[in-house]
Amino acid sequence: xxxxxxxxxxxxEITQKSEEIxxxxxxxxxxxxxxxxxxxxxxxxxxxxxxxNNTIQGEKDPLTALTIDLLPPFSGG
Amino acid sequence: xxxxxxxxxxxxEITQKSEEIxxxxxxxxxxxxxxxxxxxxxxxxxxxxxxxNNTIQGEKDPLTALTIDLLPPFSGG
Amino acid sequence: MKKKGIKNIFTQGAIxxxxxxxxxxxxxxxxxxxxxxxxLGQVRADEIDGKKVQAIEYTAQEDMANQIGHEIREATFxxxxxxxxxxxxxxxxxKAGEICFFVFVSGAHREVVFEALPYLVNEIKTKxxxxxxxxxxxxxYQWKVNQ
Amino acid sequence: MKKKGIKNIFTQGAIxxxxxxxxxxxxxxxxxxxxxxxxLGQVRADEIDGKKVQAIEYTAQEDMANQIGHEIREATFxxxxxxxxxxxxxxxxxKAGEICFFVFVSGAHREVVFEALPYLVNEIKTKxxxxxxxxxxxxxYQWKVNQ
Numbered sequence: 427x428x429x430x431x432x433x434x435x436x437x438x439e440i441t442q443k444s445e446e447i448x449x450x451x452x453x454x455x456x457x458x459x460x461x462x463x464x465x466x467x468x469x470x471x472x473x474x475x476x477x478x479n480n481t482i483q484g485e486k487d488p489l490t491a492l493t494i495d496l497l498p499p500f501s502g503g
Numbered sequence: 504x505x506x507x508x509x510x511x512x513x514x515x516e517i518t519q520k521s522e523e524i525x526x527x528x529x530x531x532x533x534x535x536x537x538x539x540x541x542x543x544x545x546x547x548x549x550x551x552x553x554x555x556n557n558t559i560q561g562e563k564d565p566l567t568a569l570t571i572d573l574l575p576p577f578s579g580g
Numbered sequence: 581m582k583k584k585g586i587k588n589i590f591t592q593g594a595i596x597x598x599x600x601x602x603x604x605x606x607x608x609x610x611x612x613x614x615x616x617x618x619x620l621g622q623v624r625a626d627e628i629d630g631k632k633v634q635a636i637e638y639t640a641q642e643d644m645a646n647q648i649g650h651e652i653r654e655a656t657f658x659x660x661x662x663x664x665x666x667x668x669x670x671x672x673x674x675k676a677g678e679i680c681f682f683v684f685v686s687g688a689h690r691e692v693v694f695e696a697l698p699y700l701v702n703e704i705k706t707k708x709x710x711x712x713x714x715x716x717x718x719x720x721y722q723w724k725v726n727q
Numbered sequence: 728m729k730k731k732g733i734k735n736i737f738t739q740g741a742i743x744x745x746x747x748x749x750x751x752x753x754x755x756x757x758x759x760x761x762x763x764x765x766x767l768g769q770v771r772a773d774e775i776d777g778k779k780v781q782a783i784e785y786t787a788q789e790d791m792a793n794q795i796g797h798e799i800r801e802a803t804f805x806x807x808x809x810x811x812x813x814x815x816x817x818x819x820x821x822k823a824g825e826i827c828f829f830v831f832v833s834g835a836h837r838e839v840v841f842e843a844l845p846y847l848v849n850e851i852k853t854k855x856x857x858x859x860x861x862x863x864x865x866x867x868y869q870w871k872v873n874q
Contacts, residue, residue, distance in 0.1 A: 434788055435858030436870040477856070480791040495788050495856075501871040502785070502792075502816055502857025503690075503768050503828045503848070511641055512711030513723040554709070557644035572641050572709075578724040579638070579645075579669055579710025580621050580681045580701070580837075601748035604767065608824040611772035617844075618765040619837065620751065625758035677755040689874070690766065694845040697764075701837060727836070 427451070429491070431462070435498040440468050456485040458494070474498050504528070506568070508539070512575040517545050533562040535571070551575050586650045590642055590671040594678035595620075603666060603684060613663050613686045617693035619701050621681030623674050631716040635675045636724060641709040642671065652703045660696040662687045667700075669710060733797045737789055737818040741825035742767075750813060750831060760810050760833045764840035766848050768828030770821050778863040782822045783871060788856040789818065799850045807843035809834045814847075816857060 432445045448465060452458040455476050463469050476483045478491035509522045525542060529535035532553050540546050553560045555568035591599070600618070607613055626633045649667055656665060666684040674680040683704065685696045705726060712724035738746070747765070754760055773780045796814055803812060810833045817827040830851065832843045852873060859871035 432788070434856065435786060435860075477788070477791060480788075480794045495791065497788065497856050498858060498870070499872065500853070500856055501859045501873045502787070502855045503852035503873065509641070511709065512639060512713075554641070554644060557641075557647045572644065574641065574709050575711060575723070576725065577706070577709055578712040578726045579640070579708045580705035580726065597748035597751040600751060601744035604744040604747060604826070607769070611770075611823045613769050614771040616765075616767035616769060618763075618767070619840075620763035620765070621837075622754070622760050622763060622833075623758075624761040624835065676758045679751070686769075688771065690768075690845070690848060693766075694848075698837070698841040701841075 429489075430493045432493065432495045434495065435501075437469070437472070437474060437496050437498050440472060441466050450489070452489055454485070455483045455487050455489060458489050462496075472498070506566075507570045509570065509572045511573065512578075514546070514549070514551060514573050514575050517549060518543050527566070529566055531562070532560045532564050532566060535566050539573075549575070586646050587667075588642075588646055589649045589667045589669050590640065590645070591668055593670060593672050594674045595668055595670060595680065595682045597679075599668075600679070600682060603682075607664060607686060610663060610686070612688060614688050615690040615693045616684065616686045617690075617697045619681070619683045619697055620679050622679055623676045625676035626714070628714075628716075628722065631718060631720065633676055633714045634717045635673050635715045636680060637673050637713040637715060637721075638669070638671050638680065639711050639713075640669075640671060645669075645708045645710055648707050648709070649704065652700065652707060656696060656700050656703070659699070660685075660687070660692050662692065662696055665700070667704060669704075669708070733793050734814075735789075735793055736796045736814045736816050737787065737792070738815050740817060740819050741821045742815055742817060742827065742829045744826075746815075747826070747829060750829075754811060754833060757810060757833070759835060761835050762837040762840045763831065763833045764837075764844045766828070766830040766844055767826050770823045770825055770827055772823035773861070775861075775863075775869065778865060778867065780823055780861045781864045782820050782862045783827060784820050784860040784862060784868075785816070785818050785827065786858050786860075787816075787818060792816075792855045792857055795854050795856070796851065799847065799854060803843060803847050803850070806846070807832075807834070807839050809839065809843055812847070814851060816851075816855070820862075
């Protein structure tokens with residue numbers, strides 16, 4: 427399944443992309459993260475969260491959206 | 504001893520004065536209040552504090568200043 | 581009676597939003613500050629026995645209020661690690677909806693300002709000889725009582 | 728994606744003292760308000776390894792930030808008896824000494840605003856997908872980490 431991944435903050439530098447289309451087999455967030463780390467090994471020891479439909483997802487949540495956000499730790503304010 | 508008494512807030516209405524010179528024998532705040540209430544019986548059931556040299560005085564404090572402030576409850580802010 | 585280092589906290593009439601903006605601006609060169617916390621007291625149009633407050637008239641023992649304000653300031657600086665502290669109170673008439681009280685603290689991080697400001701505001705309200713007279717629309721009035 | 732009732736919290740660049748003054752002014756017709764509490768975040772010129780921060784560049788997942796901001800707003804209104812609540816955050820570059828974050832709550836009395844504001848500021852800092860990049864005077868940078 428082709429999905430669009432948006433990178434934010436420091437992750438745009440680590441992956442050297444602000445967005446990309448990736449072909450993913452995962453049906454859960456956990457598996458999605460594993461596949462993405464295979465594509466981008468530089469993400470391996472990084473802290474990030476996965477959001478879809480503007481909502482942070484847990485590891486076991488199903489991957490349903492066609493657009494996924496990868497968010498590093500927040501540092502607003 | 505002649506001292507000047509300044510009235511503030513609601514006390515200016517109760518005594519109908521903002522200041523006056525009174526002749527007082529008292530040497531403590533407590534006695535001063537008693538004498539003042541004799542002069543102004545309308546002060547009797549009122550809550551007020553006595554200050555001299557910009558400092559609130561306790562009942563047993565000696566009366567030393569020539570100017571005394573009579574302060575009703577504070578309501579700033 | 582004016583002593584060195586004692587600031588005049590009183591402003592004639594309402595404290596304007598422009599005055600507050602200027603006070604904020606004055607801190608832009610203080611680049612060790614990360615957090616400001618501002619308290620503003622606004623005159624409420626309370627309804628009492630069917631009559632609405634249209635203004636508060638403030639009077640004070642100003643000299644004493646400034647001196648006690650100074651003491652509270654020093655004590656608050658001793659208690660909290662603050663970079664700046666400003667206290668302003670209206671004297672005279674302030675209409676409903678206008679600002680009568682402005683307290684401003686600044687520090688490196690938010691925790692310290694959130695602790696310091698309520699303490700400071702409470703000290704001022706409790707200890708400053710300031711007296712408010714609530715004037716109704718029909719010009720009758722009552723003396724304000726703090727909760 | 729813009730949903731009804733969801734406000735845009737983002738301001739391009741610094742939040743100006745004039746903007747804050749206007750926001751205060753807007754409340755003068757709300758005469759049930761007695762107390763305002765304003766938090767302002769200011770960019771610190773922190774020195775890290777001998778280099779000084781000269782600006783922070785903010786980016787965000789804006790759509791998500793606005794939606795979460797809306798949810799935090801609703802939850803805060805449910806928790807505290809407030810009349811008004813406003814949240815503003817900079818996006819883009821904000822220089823040291825300038826304001827990047829402005830949170831404003833109003834209520835009848837001071838107790839409620841003093842409780843609500845720290846809660847609200849903390850929620851926003853913790854939950855909003857906003858990312859700060861601290862840029863030094865020599866144009867090198869590091870990604871900001873919240874405490």
